[in-house]
Amino acid sequence: MISARGLRKSFGDFEAVRGIDVSVRPGVAFGFLGPNGAGKSSTMRMICCVSPPSGGELRVFGMDPAKDGPKIKARLGVCPQEDTLDVELNVYDNLFVYGRYFGLPRAEVKGRIEELLDFVQLTDKAKAKVDDLSGGMKRRLTIARSLINRPEILVLDEPTTGLDPQARHVIWDRLFRLKQAGVTLLLTTHYMDEAEQLCDELVVMDQGRIVAHGTPLGLIQQHSTREVAELRFGVGEHEALAAKVEDLAERVEVLPDRLLLYSDDGEAVIEAVHSRDLSPVATLVRRSSLEDVFLHLTGRTLVD
Amino acid sequence: MTDYADSAPATPPTAPAGLVSGALRMGDYWLTVLARTWKGGVITTFVTPFFYVLALGVLLGEFVEADPATLEGADSYLAFVAPGMVAAHAMTIAFSEMTYPVYGMVKWQRIYFSMIASPLTASHIVLAQLGFLMLRTLFACGVFLLVLAPFGVFETWWGVLTAWLVQGLVVLAFGTPVLLFSLSIKGEESFALIFRLGMIPLTLFSGTFFPVANLGPVLEKVAMASPLWQGVNLTRMLALGEIDWALAAVHVGYLGLLAGVCWWLAVRRLGERLVS
Numbered sequence: 001m002i003s004a005r006g007l008r009k010s011f012g013d014f015e016a017v018r019g020i021d022v023s024v025r026p027g028v029a030f031g032f033l034g035p036n037g038a039g040k041s042s043t044m045r046m047i048c049c050v051s052p053p054s055g056g057e058l059r060v061f062g063m064d065p066a067k068d069g070p071k072i073k074a075r076l077g078v079c080p081q082e083d084t085l086d087v088e089l090n091v092y093d094n095l096f097v098y099g100r101y102f103g104l105p106r107a108e109v110k111g112r113i114e115e116l117l118d119f120v121q122l123t124d125k126a127k128a129k130v131d132d133l134s135g136g137m138k139r140r141l142t143i144a145r146s147l148i149n150r151p152e153i154l155v156l157d158e159p160t161t162g163l164d165p166q167a168r169h170v171i172w173d174r175l176f177r178l179k180q181a182g183v184t185l186l187l188t189t190h191y192m193d194e195a196e197q198l199c200d201e202l203v204v205m206d207q208g209r210i211v212a213h214g215t216p217l218g219l220i221q222q223h224s225t226r227e228v229a230e231l232r233f234g235v236g237e238h239e240a241l242a243a244k245v246e247d248l249a250e251r252v253e254v255l256p257d258r259l260l261l262y263s264d265d266g267e268a269v270i271e272a273v274h275s276r277d278l279s280p281v282a283t284l285v286r287r288s289s290l291e292d293v294f295l296h297l298t299g300r301t302l303v304d
Numbered sequence: 305m306t307d308y309a310d311s312a313p314a315t316p317p318t319a320p321a322g323l324v325s326g327a328l329r330m331g332d333y334w335l336t337v338l339a340r341t342w343k344g345g346v347i348t349t350f351v352t353p354f355f356y357v358l359a360l361g362v363l364l365g366e367f368v369e370a371d372p373a374t375l376e377g378a379d380s381y382l383a384f385v386a387p388g389m390v391a392a393h394a395m396t397i398a399f400s401e402m403t404y405p406v407y408g409m410v411k412w413q414r415i416y417f418s419m420i421a422s423p424l425t426a427s428h429i430v431l432a433q434l435g436f437l438m439l440r441t442l443f444a445c446g447v448f449l450l451v452l453a454p455f456g457v458f459e460t461w462w463g464v465l466t467a468w469l470v471q472g473l474v475v476l477a478f479g480t481p482v483l484l485f486s487l488s489i490k491g492e493e494s495f496a497l498i499f500r501l502g503m504i505p506l507t508l509f510s511g512t513f514f515p516v517a518n519l520g521p522v523l524e525k526v527a528m529a530s531p532l533w534q535g536v537n538l539t540r541m542l543a544l545g546e547i548d549w550a551l552a553a554v555h556v557g558y559l560g561l562l563a564g565v566c567w568w569l570a571v572r573r574l575g576e577r578l579v580s
Contacts, residue, residue, distance in 0.1 A: 011580075050420055050579050070319035070423040084418035089336060097333040101422035102317035106332075145418075149317035 006056035009042045016042040018208035029185040031199035038205040040188035077151030081158045083138045085130045092126040102149040116144040136167025156187040192290035206298045224288035227266035231259040232282040319423040326428035334436040353448040377546035383457040387543040388512035391535040394471040397441045398478035406486040426575040441475040459545035467542040474535035477559040480566030487573040506532040
C-alpha cells in the first residue's frame with residue numbers, strides 16, 4: 001500500500017525526516033510512535049500528498065504523490081491532528097459537502113452519512129452545529145468525514161490527543177472496529193498505550209529517524225525486560241541512589257521523579273532494595289511498555 | 305448500532321477529470337454556505353442599494369444643478385451616480401467576501417486544509433470560490449439595477465444588460481487581488497489597511513460620485529489608473545448608451561488582465577499555504 005525508501009523532508013536548514021524506509025501492507029494497523037517533533041506528522045503529510053518529499057522515494061498505492069496526488073487522495077481517508085471541520089455548518093452538512101468533493105453522487109453520500117453517523121454514534125446530533133459538540137464528538141465527526149469515501153487507507157494523525165480518557169476509549173473502540181473490518185490504518189501517536197492497543201506493527205521515530213521497527217510486543221521483548229520496578233525517593237535523591245541499586249537489575253534508568261529498574265522479576269528487585277535499608281517513598285512493579293522501549297532507545301521519555 | 309458497514313455498492317471515489325468538474329464538486333459546499341448566510345445578505349442586497357439611490361441619487365441629487373455636459377452624458381445627477389454605485393457595490397462585495405471569510409478558512413477553521421486533503425487542488429478551490437463570488441455579485445447587482453429601473457436612468461435594455469454582466473468582471477478584478485492579499489497576510493489586523501487605504505478611497509475618488517475631471521489634471525490621471533474607475537466608467541458608458549468602444553475595450557482588457565494575473569497568483573499562493 002505504501003512504500004518509502006530513504007524518504008526525507010527538510011524545511012530550510014531543518015531536517016524533519018532524515019531518510020526513512022517504511023513498507024505498509026494492506027489490512028495492517030501501522031503506527032508511528034515518537035515524541036513531538038520526531039517527524040511523524042511530516043511523514044504523514046508526505047503520504048497524504050500535501051507535502052512534497054525533499055528526497056528519497058515514496059509510493060502510495062504504487063503511485064507517486066508528486067504526480068498523482070489527486071488520484072491517491074481519492075482513495076485515502078485523512079483525520080488530521082487538528083479538526084478542520086466547518087464549525088458554522090451542522091454535523092450532517094459537514095459530511096455531505098465532503099462526500100461531494102470525492103465525486104460521489106448525492107444519493108450515495110446521503111446513504112453513507114447515515115451509516116457513518118451510526119458508526120460514530122452521532123445520529124442524534126446530525127442537525128447540531130459543530131460548535132456545540134464536545135471535543136470527543138468533533139473527533140468522531142472528523143473520523144466519520146475521513147471515511148466518507150470508503151478509503152483503502154485511513155490516516156490518523158494523533159487521533160486522541162487532547163481528549164479525556166473516556167472519549168479516547170470510544171475512539172479506540174471505533175478504530176478497532178475499522179481494523180477488524182480490514183481497513184488499513186496508519187496512525188501517529190505519542191501515547192504508548194494507544195500504539196499498544198491499536199497497532200499491529202510500528203516504527204519508533206526520534207529526531208527524524210526510525211530507531212526501531214516491529215510489533216508492540218516484539219519491540220518490548222527485544223528492547224526491554226518483562227517487568228519494571230519503579231522506585232520513588234525524595235526530590236533530588238534519584239541520581240545518587242542509582243549507583244546503590246544498579247546491580248539489582250539488568251538496567252537502571254534515572255528519571256527526575258523516579259528510578260526505573262529493569263528486571264524479569266520486579267517484586268524480587270523491590271525486596272532486595274528494602275534489604276539494603278533503602279526506603280523509597282513509593283514503589284510499583286509493572287510490565288514493560290513501549291515507553292520503556294523508547295526510553296531505552298533514545299534516553300528520553302515520550303511525553304515531556 | 306451497525307458496524308462499519310461496507311456492503312452497499314459504491315461509486316469509486318475519483319480525482320476530478322478537469323478544472324471545472326473539480327470546482328463543480330464544491331457546488332454543494334457553496335450552496336450550503338449560501339443557505340446559511342442568505343438571510344444576513346438580504347438587507348445588503350435589497351435594502352442598502354435602495355437607501356443609497358434614495359439618499360445620494362434622489363435627495364442629495366436634487367441639490368446638484370450640474371450642466372449635463374459635465375456629467376459624462378447623463379441627463380441628471382441620479383443618472384450619473386447610479387451606474388457608479390452599481391460598480392462600487394460589486395467592489396464592496398469583493399472586499400467583504402474575500403477578506404475575513406478567506407482568512408478564516410486559512411487560519412481559524414482551516415477549512416482549506418480539509419479541502420486539500422480530498423482529491424481537489426488549489427486551482428479547483430479558487431475557481432469554485434471565485435465562481436460563487438461572481439454569481440453572488442451578479443445577483444446582488446441585478447437587484448440593484450432593478451431597484452434603479454423605475455427611476456428612469458437607463459437608456460437601452462441591452463445597455464443595462466451588458467452593464468450588469470460587466471459587474472462579473474468588476475468583482476473578479478477586485479476579488480482576485482483581495483483574495484491574494486488575504487492568503488498572504490500574517491495577521492488579520494492587515495485588513496484595516498486595505499479597507500482604509502484601499503476600499504474607502506477607491507469608493508470616494510474613482511468617479512463614482514463625481515466626474516474624475518473635477519480632481520484636476522494630475523489626480524484625474526491617478527484616479528483613471530484605479531480599477532474602480534475602469535469599472536465605473538465602463539458601467540456608466542453602457543448604462544447611459546454613450547459608448548466609446550475603444551475605451552470600453554481598454555477597460556475590459558485592464559480589468560481582465562488584473563483579474564487573470566491575480567487569479568494565477570492566488571492559486572499559487574493558496575498552494576503554498578496548503579502544500580509545504
